[in-house]
Amino acid sequence: MSGPNTNYDPVEVTALDPAMVEQDVTDALAAIKAAVSLDELKAARIAHAGEKSPLALANREIGALPPSAKAEAGKRVGQARGRVNQALAARQTELEAERDERILVEEAMDLTLRADRRPFGRRHPITLTAERMADVMVGMGWEIAEGPGVEAEWFNFDALNFDKDHPARQMQDTFFVDPADAGVVLRTHTSPVQARALLERGAPLYVAVPGKTFRTDELDATHTPVFHQMEGLAIDEGLTMAHLKGTLDRLASELFGEGLTTRLRPAYFPFTEPSAEMDFQCFVCRGEDSACRTCGGTGWIEWGGCGMVNHNVLRACGVDPERYQGFAFGMGVERSLMFRNNLADMREMIEGDVRFNAQFGMEI
Amino acid sequence: MRVPLDWLREYAEVPAGATGVQVAADLVRVGLEEEGLHGGDIQGPLVVGRVLEMTPEKQKNGKTINWCQVDVGQANGTGEPQGIVCGAHNFAPGDLVVVILPGGVLPGNFEISARKTYGHVSAGMICSSLELGLGDDHDGIIVLTDWLGAGAEGLVPGQDAIPLLGLDRETVEVNVTPDRGYCFSIRGIAREYSHSTGAAYRDPALVRVVDGAENPLTAPGATQDGFAVELRDGSPLNGTPGCDRFVTRIVRGLDPQAPTPAWMVTRLTEAGMRPISLAVDVSNYVMLALGQPTHAYDLAKVDGPIVVRRARAGEKLTTLDDVERALDPEDLLITDGGETLLGIAGVMGGASSEVSDTTTDVLIEAAHFDPRTVARSARRHRLSTEASKRFERGVDPELAPQAAQLMVELMTELGGGTADPAVTDEGAVAPREAIGIEVSLPTRYVGVDYSPQRVREVLEEIGCRVTEASAGILSVLPPSWRPDLLTGPDLVEEVARIDGYDKIPSVVPTAPGGRGLSHAQRARRTVAAALAGQGLHEVLTYPFVGESRFADLGLGEEDQRRHAVRLANPLSDEAPLMRTELLQTLPDALRRNLARGAKDVALFEIDTVTLPDLSRRAPVPGVGVRPDDAVLEEIRAAVPHQPLHVAIVATGQADRSGWWGQGRATDVTDVVGWAHAVCDALGVAVERRQAEREPFHPGRCVELSLPDGTIIGWAGELHPKVVTALGVPERTAAAELDLDVLFTASDRRAQGAPLSNHPPAGSDIALTVSRSTSFRDLEASVRAGAGPLLESVRLFDVYRGDQIGEDQQSLAFHLVFRAPDRTLTTEEVNAARDAAVARAAKDHGAVQR
Numbered sequence A: 001m002s003g004p005n006t007n008y009d010p011v012e013v014t015a016l017d018p019a020m021v022e023q024d025v026t027d028a029l030a031a032i033k034a035a036v037s038l039d040e041l042k043a044a045r046i047a048h049a050g051e052k053s054p055l056a057l058a059n060r061e062i063g064a065l066p067p068s069a070k071a072e073a074g075k076r077v078g079q080a081r082g083r084v085n086q087a088l089a090a091r092q093t094e095l096e097a098e099r100d101e102r103i104l105v106e107e108a109m110d111l112t113l114r115a116d117r118r119p120f121g122r123r124h125p126i127t128l129t130a131e132r133m134a135d136v137m138v139g140m141g142w143e144i145a146e147g148p149g150v151e152a153e154w155f156n157f158d159a160l161n162f163d164k165d166h167p168a169r170q171m172q173d174t175f176f177v178d179p180a181d182a183g184v185v186l187r188t189h190t191s192p193v194q195a196r197a198l199l200e201r202g203a204p205l206y207v208a209v210p211g212k213t214f215r216t217d218e219l220d221a222t223h224t225p226v227f228h229q230m231e232g233l234a235i236d237e238g239l240t241m242a243h244l245k246g247t248l249d250r251l252a253s254e255l256f257g258e259g260l261t262t263r264l265r266p267a268y269f270p271f272t273e274p275s276a277e278m279d280f281q282c283f284v285c286r287g288e289d290s291a292c293r294t295c296g297g298t299g300w301i302e303w304g305g306c307g308m309v310n311h312n313v314l315r316a317c318g319v320d321p322e323r324y325q326g327f328a329f330g331m332g333v334e335r336s337l338m339f340r341n342n343l344a345d346m347r348e349m350i351e352g353d354v355r356f357n358a359q360f361g362m363e364i
Numbered sequence B: 001m002r003v004p005l006d007w008l009r010e011y012a013e014v015p016a017g018a019t020g021v022q023v024a025a026d027l028v029r030v031g032l033e034e035e036g037l038h039g040g041d042i043q044g045p046l047v048v049g050r051v052l053e054m055t056p057e058k059q060k061n062g063k064t065i066n067w068c069q070v071d072v073g074q075a076n077g078t079g080e081p082q083g084i085v086c087g088a089h090n091f092a093p094g095d096l097v098v099v100i101l102p103g104g105v106l107p108g109n110f111e112i113s114a115r116k117t118y119g120h121v122s123a124g125m126i127c128s129s130l131e132l133g134l135g136d137d138h139d140g141i142i143v144l145t146d147w148l149g150a151g152a153e154g155l156v157p158g159q160d161a162i163p164l165l166g167l168d169r170e171t172v173e174v175n176v177t178p179d180r181g182y183c184f185s186i187r188g189i190a191r192e193y194s195h196s197t198g199a200a201y202r203d204p205a206l207v208r209v210v211d212g213a214e215n216p217l218t219a220p221g222a223t224q225d226g227f228a229v230e231l232r233d234g235s236p237l238n239g240t241p242g243c244d245r246f247v248t249r250i251v252r253g254l255d256p257q258a259p260t261p262a263w264m265v266t267r268l269t270e271a272g273m274r275p276i277s278l279a280v281d282v283s284n285y286v287m288l289a290l291g292q293p294t295h296a297y298d299l300a301k302v303d304g305p306i307v308v309r310r311a312r313a314g315e316k317l318t319t320l321d322d323v324e325r326a327l328d329p330e331d332l333l334i335t336d337g338g339e340t341l342l343g344i345a346g347v348m349g350g351a352s353s354e355v356s357d358t359t360t361d362v363l364i365e366a367a368h369f370d371p372r373t374v375a376r377s378a379r380r381h382r383l384s385t386e387a388s389k390r391f392e393r394g395v396d397p398e399l400a401p402q403a404a405q406l407m408v409e410l411m412t413e414l415g416g417g418t419a420d421p422a423v424t425d426e427g428a429v430a431p432r433e434a435i436g437i438e439v440s441l442p443t444r445y446v447g448v449d450y451s452p453q454r455v456r457e458v459l460e461e462i463g464c465r466v467t468e469a470s471a472g473i474l475s476v477l478p479p480s481w482r483p484d485l486l487t488g489p490d491l492v493e494e495v496a497r498i499d500g501y502d503k504i505p506s507v508v509p510t511a512p513g514g515r516g517l518s519h520a521q522r523a524r525r526t527v528a529a530a531l532a533g534q535g536l537h538e539v540l541t542y543p544f545v546g547e548s549r550f551a552d553l554g555l556g557e558e559d560q561r562r563h564a565v566r567l568a569n570p571l572s573d574e575a576p577l578m579r580t581e582l583l584q585t586l587p588d589a590l591r592r593n594l595a596r597g598a599k600d601v602a603l604f605e606i607d608t609v610t611l612p613d614l615s616r617r618a619p620v621p622g623v624g625v626r627p628d629d630a631v632l633e634e635i636r637a638a639v640p641h642q643p644l645h646v647a648i649v650a651t652g653q654a655d656r657s658g659w660w661g662q663g664r665a666t667d668v669t670d671v672v673g674w675a676h677a678v679c680d681a682l683g684v685a686v687e688r689r690q691a692e693r694e695p696f697h698p699g700r701c702v703e704l705s706l707p708d709g710t711i712i713g714w715a716g717e718l719h720p721k722v723v724t725a726l727g728v729p730e731r732t733a734a735a736e737l738d739l740d741v742l743f744t745a746s747d748r749r750a751q752g753a754p755l756s757n758h759p760p761a762g763s764d765i766a767l768t769v770s771r772s773t774s775f776r777d778l779e780a781s782v783r784a785g786a787g788p789l790l791e792s793v794r795l796f797d798v799y800r801g802d803q804i805g806e807d808q809q810s811l812a813f814h815l816v817f818r819a820p821d822r823t824l825t826t827e828e829v830n831a832a833r834d835a836a837v838a839r840a841a842k843d844h845g846a847v848q849r
């Protein structure tokens, strides 16, 4: 092609004929509309907007036009290509949206059954209950103390005013470490930690002691030779049995239900004087159903023992009973769990069957 | 202690309509906990019936039943004979029997109704003693002429059988706490009942009710010619003489065949004692009534004097239960003339002087023994008797002459003899000391505002003599039956108890404010939550283990872990030791789950183990005194070290198969990962070392330690022999870590460092080294060579095969570099990578592939 031919009439050039250009656009739009897939649209793009498409070829002819004609022809072809490209883009968006939607449909999975690829484990309800009980005490400003399960006989008994010849000491069904006069036992209650804590920290003292305890009971539905207790000990100036009752009431209502209280009944323990057995109010009937199966119709459920700390315990721990006085209590963790979470058989708690744990969450 | 209500009524004014349930509730209020109710649980109509006809009918099941027509008078409302099916055969037409009619209720809440059985409508039941709770004979029904003997005369069909058989009698069983020995008697229980209810009380030690008339029970004083008794306790325990009072009486001319009267048999039986013979029964009756154990000797077999002394080394005695017992020098003995042994004081008599069915003259003993002496003898000889139970809790020392008097009266009245006027009352009871108590003490202790008048009133009500020693101070002399009342708080309890524990208000104390949980307490929860989050279940196993388990776990003879604390009285001889590792008992829980059908089981346990130092013994210095520091230290030091451990055991799939696809079996890497999860949860850096340790596979065990070398524990696959011995699935993997070590290491404040915002640059290397080079050592060289720009290194492939030498392995590492202050150039990254390779080559002869 040589230089511009000023006498050239664009209308004379077929490809640039307005009708022809319009026809190209019409063809292109039809093809774009007819494309039902991204592949077909791609083919339409090549055919109608590609390098060899009629409009591209027409565009090329513009260069040969005289300058006077170039502007008009250029505008015509440019507008035509613009329309085609717009249609292409619109269709592209449409088809892509259709495709994306289809993929989502195709990728759908049935998740109505659980996918327990790696099932969650569980903590043991006994430890969780002990922690919950401890947390109530911490909430009242107490601290949590611990002590050994294999314990010196002196801490387990004598420090707590269990005289060697007192019947109460014989009633504890104690495991003795061999030889039997070694002075070491498996602790029969968490109470030796009372003495340990008092000796180490002195008064005033507010400690709760959850822990494992041992008695030579055979395993059955309501007894296990290895069980758990939580002990509480508060020694300060001016503490009374009313404070004991208040503390127990708070613990009972936190564990078993708002507003539930406890009841004290006279009892005997060597390490407390006065002593009491404590019951918590039945959370099922609150004493209003004489046929209640949870409490046997009495309205109360036995929980543990408590009382004002015996002077001999304070003396054994180097605390002046003329200045300080206080209270102690102890209750079974298993028993609390049984009632709180409706468990009938103690054996299930100690067998380690994962189905037992799986009934509960990590907060019980 | 079983308390027949009718007996209680003799000493306390129990309201006429009071039931066992009500009496039990009254006793609970003052501290006598209910243990059970007996009797009174039958509801009529239960009537006398006369069998008119009985037709035996053979049944298909081979059993023969009797179709009976029974005359029950007007009790059924019609007067017509009652048709009843009865399976028993020990009766005949004309017999008087006991019939429960429809609507009646037998013990166990068994309601009777007319029901169709064996082709008849049986309208009621002819009762056996078992069904009525009167005995254990289930084979035959009660034939009243046999059951009541002469008492059956004049019975009329239709008559109420409940009072006839004593089925309206109720017995309340209460638990007596060890401080309240006097409640092992109806006397004591009646007194407590009176404290609880305000009912009038008659002390049976002072008054005897005979035929409705109150007669004083007056014991004659000691006479010069009483049976000789010598109290010769050469070595009292804790300075308390073994016997401080010994009363004897003599009754002669008893009829050895005289029967125990029915009323006494009933009371004894209801109180839980078996009737034996008049002398024994009267002795038991007096003990139950008053709480004073007594003993009756055959006077013909005792020469005298009675000498009470401690046993001599080597002495032996055959007690009433026909057991020959080797005596201890602490045992207090009753002897005849000092040489012939008659019994262990307060515990059990000997066989030789026993009253027999030919005894006509008896020597009655009522003595007071030291609680400690009796308690030790009872414990030493494993002889908890009715007598020892009372003496070791403390018997009223004023009671002996009264009890002897009651015994004499009952024996002569029932056995026909006469009492000698001679009376012995040897010994001297130490006088009680009065307790000084501030009258405000009960209020300060209990938190109830007791007036001084109320305090006095309560103390006097329970039998104390109260005087005002000075302003605000009371001098309180407790009654003889309350040896437990020794201190101010003891009296405070009496005030609170009698005034009522239900009056104590509820006040939450204000603690000074604690520090919350300790680090170890929080850390323990964190570890447990982390493992549960990893899919493991927490279990609690018993800490008892046997030596065979050590063998199962492959522990060598010299293994320290075999040195376990041994129990003197284990529950099972199979498991007498305290575990030294949790993995000794945790497999039991695994096996239990597998036996119950579980397949994929991952368990953990957190608890202490016991590491014994068997060389020490703990002193036991006694009550009420703070031991000195040296003794306390000795006590603490004898308690074995009990570190807190966590153990893991797992088998089955770690990643489950399911509709989502295939799963993956748990292997040792899972367990090693969980062991690391424990350390990660606590933020503790750990080092690893390939280790050989039982019970693990020698090639698949890692030892974890702190950077300073302190061992944390081990994780690995169980040794195939251990797998077989324990009966757990192949490839079961396990771990055990010392949490105390981890808690100490994690109890620090972690420090943060700024994070780089510049991009990381990765580079992979593959190094061929000898198979004897451990992953850890090679990685350490790569790290050291790569220098400070290295952010992380990860072994992502291990190749062992044909393309390299047989003893070689190719380890591919992905290295990530990053600088804190700039984007790294390719040259910098390559230089660091090459340095890593060079260091590996230098240290281990590694060749890059």
Ligand SMILES: [Zn+2]
Binding pocket: A282, A283, A284, A285, A286, A287, A289, A292, A293, A294, A295, A296, A297, A298, A299, A300
């Ligand atoms: Zn209830």
